Amino acid sequence: VQHVVEDELAQTIQTFSAIGGTGVVIDVKTGEVIAMVSAPDFDPNHVNADPAENRFNRATLGVYEMGSTFKSFNTAMALDAGISSKDYFDARAPIRIGRFSIRDYHPMGRALTVEEIFEHSSNVGSAHMAQKMGIEKQRAFLASLGQLEPVVMELPERGAPLSPKNWGEVELMTISFGHGIAVSPMHVVAGVTAMANGGMYIPPTILKRDAGADLHAHRVLKPETSTEMNRLFRLVVERGTARKADVPGYPVGGKTGTSEKSKAGGYARKALLSSFIGVFPADAPQYAILVIIDEPKGTKETAGYATGGWTAAPATSRIVARIAPMLGVEPRLGPNNEPGIADREGEAIQMAQDH
Numbered sequence: 001v002q003h004v005v006e007d008e009l010a011q012t013i014q015t016f017s018a019i020g021g022t023g024v025v026i027d028v029k030t031g032e033v034i035a036m037v038s039a040p041d042f043d044p045n046h047v048n049a050d051p052a053e054n055r056f057n058r059a060t061l062g063v064y065e066m067g068s069t070f071k072s073f074n075t076a077m078a079l080d081a082g083i084s085s086k087d088y089f090d091a092r093a094p095i096r097i098g099r100f101s102i103r104d105y106h107p108m109g110r111a112l113t114v115e116e117i118f119e120h121s122s123n124v125g126s127a128h129m130a131q132k133m134g135i136e137k138q139r140a141f142l143a144s145l146g147q148l149e150p151v152v153m154e155l156p157e158r159g160a161p162l163s164p165k166n167w168g169e170v171e172l173m174t175i176s177f178g179h180g181i182a183v184s185p186m187h188v189v190a191g192v193t194a195m196a197n198g199g200m201y202i203p204p205t206i207l208k209r210d211a212g213a214d215l216h217a218h219r220v221l222k223p224e225t226s227t228e229m230n231r232l233f234r235l236v237v238e239r240g241t242a243r244k245a246d247v248p249g250y251p252v253g254g255k256t257g258t259s260e261k262s263k264a265g266g267y268a269r270k271a272l273l274s275s276f277i278g279v280f281p282a283d284a285p286q287y288a289i290l291v292i293i294d295e296p297k298g299t300k301e302t303a304g305y306a307t308g309g310w311t312a313a314p315a316t317s318r319i320v321a322r323i324a325p326m327l328g329v330e331p332r333l334g335p336n337n338e339p340g341i342a343d344r345e346g347e348a349i350q351m352a353q354d355h
Helices: 002-015 067-080 114-120 123-133 135-144 169-176 185-196 223-239 312-326 342-354
Strands: 020-027 033-039 095-097 100-102 253-263 266-280 287-294
Touching (some): 002 020, 002 033, 002 287, 020 312, 067 114, 067 123, 067 135, 067 169, 067 253, 067 266, 095 123, 100 169, 114 123, 114 223, 123 135, 123 169, 135 169, 185 266, 185 287, 223 253, 253 312, 287 312
Antiparallel strands (some): 095 100, 266 287
């Protein structure tokens, strides 16, 4: 699995002329990190043969504004507080605060349900949802997911999140869509395991855990909230921004993210951090996967686009197609990746491998 993630990440970085990338696969029931890649890499047998920056672990030490993948946390927080996925929030116009404007990449020009806000990745709708929750609830929820402290795991290279010292109304809204707070990729994938596994946050580990071992887990979501989040993750892949993440026989759910990297005085519009956080199989998640491409450049095949849906999502699809059979994930054989007849199992696995 480690080799597959390394291979697909390297190919994606090359295809999109990116400066680097990260890939993580984690077992959502145990917190075991099955694969962790930081690229470009280095040869530990010849440490000084590669540039010093290659030894920087992007997966656990680097902290980044993660963009729309953070909407997973914002949506889960709202649902767990009693808001329905069918409740509406105003997304008709940008939100203006002083000299700042919060706007949507593809504005719908109407009120949107929570489900539609997540599916269409609406910044405006997400900000209004966060406003209804309030600053203290947002901060407490992110703390419960471990997003405000270094990840607890067996590595010394663990980045400390950058969160606002003055957590006001503007920060409340921008954090809802992944700006104004910086965390490591491991923070995000560990947080999403709780969305997928029934609502339990499990600190990630690079060690094999024995059956019955204490996972040091704590509940952050109601089981029904986790069920609803898995449904929404699948919706984003079926008809939202992450359609290229799907795999025949192995339904994927998740959320794309595309954020402009921060620089002195603002953001670098052409320096993107494009990502996809996913779970599979979507109907009963066993694994979470995060793929991040650092500063990808659009290609002729992508019509110049370098967003998460065009870069990280297809890479995720290829990774899942290769590793799901290795990990013993049962293929879905019916229409729309639903469970089907068992005697077509070999056919589904072959389809996934060919894909």
